[in-house]
Amino acid sequence: MCMYCRCQTTTPAFTTHVVNYKSSIIIIKNVPCDECEQCGEKYYPDEVANQLEALVNMAKKLMQEIAIIDYSKAA
Numbered sequence: 001m002c003m004y005c006r007c008q009t010t011t012p013a014f015t016t017h018v019v020n021y022k023s024s025i026i027i028i029k030n031v032p033c034d035e036c037e038q039c040g041e042k043y044y045p046d047e048v049a050n051q052l053e054a055l056v057n058m059a060k061k062l063m064q065e066i067a068i069i070d071y072s073k074a075a
Helices: 046-062
Strands: 010-021 024-036 066-070
Touching: 010 046, 024 046, 046 066
Parallel strands: 024 066
Antiparallel strands: 010 024
């Protein structure tokens, strides 16, 4: 169930996850998620959330101004 609109239905989808970190932007594209059919809110399964955290931490170590990572090629 969607936490925002209370819709009962989500569908598998892909999204782009953006993180602002200090003076850098980390962009992770092609991230699998569940998307609310009514309002479009995105939800990450636990496994995906854990992988996102690892990718963001890796990008922070690189300390580039912009880091773009393709989730589907990083897993």
